Amino acid sequence: MNNLMSDGFGLMLLGMGFVFTFLCLLIVSTTYMSKLINRYFPEAAPVAKKPMAAPTAGASSASASATDPKIAAAITAAIHQHRNR
Amino acid sequence: MNNLMSDGFGLMLLGMGFVFTFLCLLIVSTTYMSKLINRYFPEAAPVAKKPMAAPTAGASSASASATDPKIAAAITAAIHQHRNR
Amino acid sequence: MNNLMSDGFGLMLLGMGFVFTFLCLLIVSTTYMSKLINRYFPEAAPVAKKPMAAPTAGASSASASATDPKIAAAITAAIHQHRNR
Amino acid sequence: MEQKLLNLYHDTGIYQLEFGQAIMIVVGLLLIFLAIKKGFEPLLLLPIGIGAVLVNIPGAGFMAAPVYDAAGHMVSPGGLQYYIYHGGIETGLFPLIIFMGVGAMTDFGPMLANPKTLLLGAAAQFGIFATVIGAVLLGAAGIMDFTLADAAAIGIIGGADGPTAIFVASRLAPELLGAIAVAAYSYMALVPLIQPPIMRALTTHEERSIKMEQLRHVTKAEKIIFPIVVTILVAMFLPSAAPLLGMFCFGNLMRECGVVDRLSDTAQNALINIVTIFLGLGVGSKLSSEAFLNIETLGILSLGLVAFSIGTAAGVLMAKTMNKFSSTPINPLIGAAGVSAVPMAARVANKVGLEANKQNFLLMHAMGPNVAGVIGSAVAAGVMLSYVGG
């Protein structure tokens, strides 16, 4: 086995080792972080958020909900004005 | 006639010649392209598009039509909700 | 008093002197400019603008008023269409 | 202390201002006035005007070159316009990015519906080359100091296309760039004044009243393939026009293909606006008194006007000729739109047509030669860069 190949295997071993080590470290840190935050700084009012497992893409629904209230408010106002004429 | 002038006339001849040649070539290519496309890849449903010779500026009408359906949909929904209360 | 300090005081004197001179000049120029403009190029129809001393932030009200008419117009149209069905 | 006060006085504009600089500041203010009050291509002439004012402030150092020590560390930074000019205009980057944005704004539909109108876009480029002859005559006669490269750069004003003029001038005659850009944008703004008398003089009332047939529907596929065809033809026949037309077609392809709308939108808005601001400041930096206050500028301004007029006339005459031989009627007024100046020239054709016949809407018919004119002047630019530079 020549130099290039041993280097390649070295890179694979080191690489996968490091990727797993680092992501495991991240699992531990993240889990610990979440616990700390949720114990000491719990969210004021968790309210009823929309379920995260909804099958729609997050982006489009987010933008839709961002524009709707504004338009809806304008419409409500317009309809009331219209009725009160 | 000195060098500069002969160069100038040369540029004019070559330039106009080339511009006409190139744009004629483009006429031929474009016409041929359109024919090929419309014969072999005709547009699925030509539908009733708005006439292109309309005197209004394309940009403003395009943007108007781009926003309208969204707002219109929201309005329709809002009105239905409003009625069904 | 060493060199650095005398330079510092020099900078202060010159600086404040210049700032006041320049901004006074600007007061004179601005006042004069406004007088000239309002005498020779008075605004066509001053109309009833919203009072400038209003306590709300200009930006938000401006953007609100910028979007409303468009939406309002669309709504009015939609409602009319809806009625006339 | 008194010394410092004296230094400060010596730093003031009042002490340092040269007469030429004062004049150029006034020229800059005039451009600003024309942009704001008269609506002369304000997107360009306002930044150019401001750029002209700033670069002529003595001691402000807007065009100062940066100074580096032997080790390569910066001793004093350069001026804003120095970086803009050398980074974006001398390199040609800004005109090309703008051309991409213009491509993304351009609808080739009317031209594709009636490809014959490309001939009108070709004919109107006669203004460019007639002006080259004019400049060469002035140069050969010793009246003005124009080389062939200068003459070519001046001629391109007649192309009625700002970015093309700036791109060509930055390559062939950088010292004339300021005057050429100002002339190009000013005359583009003056299209509604310059063109109508020429159009009326060369046509009869009947000709101006000719109604054209409604344009056929152009499919999406045609619009997508067209910029690719143009790019390939340019690659094959005139590579020197490829930077301009390649970027133009790239922008147009982004617009029409329908799958990269967010890129097309950015190219038409944020990106072209950012570059327009800097392009204007950079062009304004060439409005220094040495470069502008001389007899050559007068020559450039006069020749530019001639170029526009000849281009308009050539377009109209070509349209008259085509009308004779064409099976479908062609209103000669749309020939004037061949100079480009999109969409102003097309609107002028529409307006003059309406004068003659209140039911005669030429706008869409004139958009064909109008965008053909953009291609035509880019091709002319390519020939010049190849002929003069090569």
Next chain:
Amino acid sequence: MEQKLLNLYHDTGIYQLEFGQAIMIVVGLLLIFLAIKKGFEPLLLLPIGIGAVLVNIPGAGFMAAPVYDAAGHMVSPGGLQYYIYHGGIETGLFPLIIFMGVGAMTDFGPMLANPKTLLLGAAAQFGIFATVIGAVLLGAAGIMDFTLADAAAIGIIGGADGPTAIFVASRLAPELLGAIAVAAYSYMALVPLIQPPIMRALTTHEERSIKMEQLRHVTKAEKIIFPIVVTILVAMFLPSAAPLLGMFCFGNLMRECGVVDRLSDTAQNALINIVTIFLGLGVGSKLSSEAFLNIETLGILSLGLVAFSIGTAAGVLMAKTMNKFSSTPINPLIGAAGVSAVPMAARVANKVGLEANKQNFLLMHAMGPNVAGVIGSAVAAGVMLSYVGG
């Protein structure tokens, strides 16, 4: 005059065009076709395709270097792609800015709700390193001329992350950049074709039908702190990944912190769009015939496909293993999303899951490994830069 006409002819593409250039123009057109007609990552492949066409136009000078005289004045300006490539890609600026924008678009919520899925993002990187071995074998066997740096750069295609691949290739194997970028984006676009058969082969119908528990709600505070935690861990353990992950986390922090929405919005729109256009043109500039038309490109394309397949398989197998030991059920399909290719791979997992069970919505569950895969491949990139470059 005849001489000039001859010059003009010698300037044409027809006269100058070499066979390799013609082929590469066709390759560029093919990329444009795939982007528009097949919807292959059009945001990147369209500009790359145009870039490939433009750079191969003979005489157009899109990659020409600028020429300066001894005094430092520009004699002839460089080409557009020269400035883009050397200014934005060689320096690594464009991939990093894009990574910032991608960070600003990424929602780590699903991953934070189920951090175990980070393991799937780790496992799927096996595709990267297996491919390195493949490239090294080809190199060692003398079949292709790959160094270790080349092998590393090729492997990163398996990371299924365009900007990461371009960043690594620009540092380790710039001459292979074009082929690597094209392979990376093409296979990302082919995810819906490449992955499903592998996923089905490695799982039973019951496994694919596994329903996962609804994800818990993730608080705003967690989302804000997470990118900071990642940045610190990267700083401590793998600084060579800090450019990529630092900018990614910066973008994500802008998104989540809620106080710089205008910056986050610009990073996700105007800025990333501008940089995407130029990145594409710059990558396209590396699609020259010398760099692309050789046996190595075939190797890169094949190895890239292998990388994707192995990465997908490794992710699925890891998920199967985790499902055995986990208290809560884990559908093995979400392991395939670990390759990144956000959000396409997650959608594929969702689709294959729906085939097996019409009530089985895996999208959000697959988004966890999906964004974990982005982190995983950036970490792998950091190891490679450190191992090969250091």
Next chain:
Amino acid sequence: MEQKLLNLYHDTGIYQLEFGQAIMIVVGLLLIFLAIKKGFEPLLLLPIGIGAVLVNIPGAGFMAAPVYDAAGHMVSPGGLQYYIYHGGIETGLFPLIIFMGVGAMTDFGPMLANPKTLLLGAAAQFGIFATVIGAVLLGAAGIMDFTLADAAAIGIIGGADGPTAIFVASRLAPELLGAIAVAAYSYMALVPLIQPPIMRALTTHEERSIKMEQLRHVTKAEKIIFPIVVTILVAMFLPSAAPLLGMFCFGNLMRECGVVDRLSDTAQNALINIVTIFLGLGVGSKLSSEAFLNIETLGILSLGLVAFSIGTAAGVLMAKTMNKFSSTPINPLIGAAGVSAVPMAARVANKVGLEANKQNFLLMHAMGPNVAGVIGSAVAAGVMLSYVGG
């Protein structure tokens, strides 16, 4: 293999991290915390904080200079912050572009309605020059190592204008840039805490209750001509302030002229946002331990606080004096807004006014001195650049 593992370990942050770097990463995190949690000028302090973290990651190379071989080819690329700092901050481009955007966001209406308030914007600059004396005293006494240029750059913190402070510091004292920028933005954010006690101490309840007359209507023409007048006055009397004020007035002219709304919109949004992100990262790059962790930084932070306080006091006292001699009543609180920190200082004046009299809306009256303060500090910056640099 073991060697490579060792190399990888030697590359880690844990192995390489110096104590100073660790401290600076904590400082960066503190800035991020202040930005997000306390709302301290997050648009700047968040990117600056991230920049500080990134630049202090050992081995990540964010400030690495590129290396070229003798033939001019790049051997290794530079770091992101290297390019940002040297390209945008050392050159002064970024602060100037931001100033243009701020100009496009500024409404001079309230100031034009009551030009006398310009005096308040002048008086508040006393904070700047008093601080210069403070810094010079510390330098002359040998306590800290401040030159006159350093003192001037520190003083400008009192101008309460971030881009001005960065522009001046980048020219007069680049090694202090990090500390100065952090101080400037921090104290701008602290305006609601720093100013009210000073304002209350220097005014009586009756003075704070003074109602001011409603501002007259300002015409569009006045608003358009004003930036041109300022530019010309700057050109005549203080060219060294022309880069800052010229760009500011350019932005304001784009806003008011009404014919280049698309440019004005881009200057206020996409462009200023893009530049803000990079400015922050670039300023953060100067937060290295050598430059920041020393006694001078303490001096800068203390002097900055002094500058703000003196500036606030000077503005209030000037307003009290003006109130004595003015025909129309002037509430002394609006003098505090003369420090600039737009629009925070004006809001503070409004709030303190409301405390004294619930019907007393000072916001618009305070906007006059507020924007006057921007002009005032730019003029002060010009004097400093001319006096120290010339």
